[in-house]
Amino acid sequence: MRNPRKQSIHIITIMIVTAVFVYTVYWALSSWTEAIYLNLHPLVLPFYFVASALMFLIILDDHVISGIASKIGIVLAHSFLTRILAMILFYPGTLGDPFNHLMISRTWYNTGIHYFNFSPYTVPEISTVIGKIYVYQRAAVQHGLTVVLSRMFNIDVYWVHHCLVGTLWSLFLPIVAFKTARTIGVSNRVSLLAAVLMANAPILIGWSFIEVPNSLGFIFFAVTIYFSAKLLTSDAKRKYGFLAFSASIVSLLSHNMTGFVAISMLLLALSLTRYDDIRKNGTKRKGLFVLLLGLATSIMVLPATTIGLQVVYPIKSNLSVSKFLNLGIDKIILTHYSGYSFLQGIMYGIPSFLAIIGIALKQKGSKGKMAKIFLALAFTSLVAQYRIFLYFVDPSPFGEHRLLVLFPFAIAPLAAITIDRLFEWLTLPTTTKSSYHIRKSARENPSKRTNKSNLTIRQGLATLLIGISLSAFFAQGTLATWEEIGQRVVPIISVYSMEAAELIHEEYLRTGERYVVVSDKHTELAGGALVGRYNPNEYYMLSMGTHPNRQLYTQAIQDISVEPMFIAAKVNNATTAYLVTAKWSARVYLGPRADYESIVNDLSKFYETFAVLGSGDGQIHILRFRIPWEPYEGTGPTVTVLMDSQEIPRNTSYTYLTRDKVTYTLNLTGASTYNITNWPLAWSYESIDPTPTKASIDANTWINFTASPDTSYTVKWIANEIYPNVIWKDDSFFEGAVGEGWYYYWARCNYTFKTDGDILEVTWEGNPKDNVMYDKQLPHLNGSLSLLVRIAVREGTTCYIELWDDRITRTKVFFSYGIETQGEYQTKLYSLPEDSTFSRIRLYLVTPDGSLCAIYLDYVMFIQI
């Protein structure tokens, strides 16, 4: 029969713990907002700290709860609490790889086929059978498990993916750690401490809820360590050998890095068993040789497979001494710790430090000795592998710091031994006489302890000291991880992006129209996660690697253009293209000066506004554009043509896909001279085809050319019919005196300024930062105006356009900032300040490094909105 007093204390404690845990979750839920940044309620961390402190007090002290099952239950609950908090705070997920893998799982779930089969691009990686197998096996466990569980539970792939790592980590890692510690023959308290340490070590807490294959690999790596330790301590060697091998294969199919390290750990354990067998037969030296050989093999497994990877996949890593020689002395000695802050160094380094002490501490009896040696050698092997990668593997196919994350899985029980020994030392009575023997006897026989009341106070204080220190350590580690993730640029996927993807998907289900989406990074990931990667009917353009989404998106919002939609639509022959813009993306992609409101306003002239979602930095505009695969054609305005001095009004014809680029065409034949005038101001002359024998052009007013009467000539103009109200333009760029044409204002370089009556070409070179300025007077323009410029700027050239008001004093009223077009003609639209008058336009051209620079200017227009 259990003591009723003890039982009531037990129940009250459980109730208090439950209340604190529930309140911690409650405060985390209160923290959550729809913002894309981490928002932490000030009470989350104190409550988490108290929850952790309570757990440690229960682990360290047997007076409150003595049953091991209850203690394990509380450790598991705390483990879940840690993951639940992170998942709430970062809901609906963090930017980057987790959503990339969700996209892949979604494709598997929806189609049962690898996403590469839908790729619109050539995939050289899967051209060979080996390469194909390699590609397919990557993260196969994560995708396989997510898809199977999703089908079993009939729960959306998103939720299974989102909860998988956190649940497996919270449930299995504390138990695996507990059992691993038990293999080295330590007490329940040490095992429980090891369980907490392995599940929540600061260096790996970030991996414990991020849904990536690496995290799953870590879990099965820990399982491999446990089964390998059991292999050394149990009589059922075949069974545990088989289980360790199976766990390492699962780890390998989760993530190759963790898998190969897991295999190396199994090899190490096998060499230890061999060593043990040989040693028992009396040939110690031979046993030692086998052990060293096993250790060396285990150290070299990962580097060797990494370098061998180039046989099957286009990743080329080599062993290189030059990498080592290029490292600073601080990096060589302190490794990644040289880049950490003091606090990070303490947080990440303490478990290893405690483990080294734990290895040195003597243990009672020989039970578990081999497992302890195994864990110590595993630690050594991991350190060696990490250093080999850091020093010699160039380039490393993964961040070397990921190997540091493996340490706690091997060392948690060893570090727990040290913490426990420290606790024991603090709880035992101090005495001047033969302290060693008294402690030893007290440890072996607690009933012989003297001065009982003092002991209780000491024990209480020691429990508080160790418990509070440990909870502070883990709370700080958790906070640091949250903050580290939270400090990334736009770290949390926007819920509005998720909603936008849903809306577009619903529209597809309603209409069945094949679509393509060019979007900000959040929507790209949210959309892909909903419809799968490379879905041919619902295609989200991607940004990773050489995929062009970011480039197209930036072009669309920077140049206020629909051209990227045509490029995107060609990928899957879409009839509808969506441009999903997020407020944060204007600042992040275009710089702090970008004005999101005016960008969206300008875009709405080209696109239909489908939906506007949310507010703040995460606000989303869904803009839709119907792709006109066949051009619109018709008869355009009449222009005046003098054919051999006879005036004949002639109709033009037009053709366009989008109204921002309408081509007007005039066909002429039967005369030997032509003079064309009176075309609309919004038109910009482009070409005469075939090239006439003699031509004289002022693209602002007339086109004269001599021709062969038998030949048919086509004269072309282009116009942006979105902005037909042109109030002033220059399309010819002739030089002249002040008030008549473009004039030299200032130059400190060698330059040329020449025009063919249509295109202005300016070239210049000199010393770095040399510049040239050309100005032209304007007829004091004001009102609600925009500046439309068609320009090609050579790469490496700095070009600005300025507008000045010269009426009273010379005042600069507009500055374009650097214009970049990568050598291609692009049309740039600038909204101008409404309360200003524009008296003068200036081209301000700079050579950044003194080399030859050039711009080609087709037209500048002032348009009334």
Added chain:
Amino acid sequence: MVLEKLDETISMDRKGIFTIIALLATIGIYTNSTRLSLPFFGVVLSITYFTINSVFTGNIFFRDENPNFRFVFGLLLSLMLVAIGGATIIVASALIPIKFDTPTTTALLALITVTLSSLNHTKIARKLFKD
């Protein structure tokens, strides 16, 4: 005590009743996945499936553990089997024209149950792993 009793009853699997229940759960999962789409039904069936298979796995590999740990490690191994099975289908689809769809998933789940049940009944595993 209840858990121990349940563990013992399932692991005994008299007349293969629990194997049949697990297989019926698999069929239920297939039906739910293709026709009903009820998450509650799916959760209940999956819990049934994993409970039975976890007890089988625990009984095959971890007889020397106490029932709680035996069940947890049984569950871990069951999940590992599902993971390896899923991964195998994925890798196999690189070589042969096989789809990772609902019928394949159901076949995998059924195969796992049949294999575990056979190992549990025939004691092959114990003989195989006897040192």
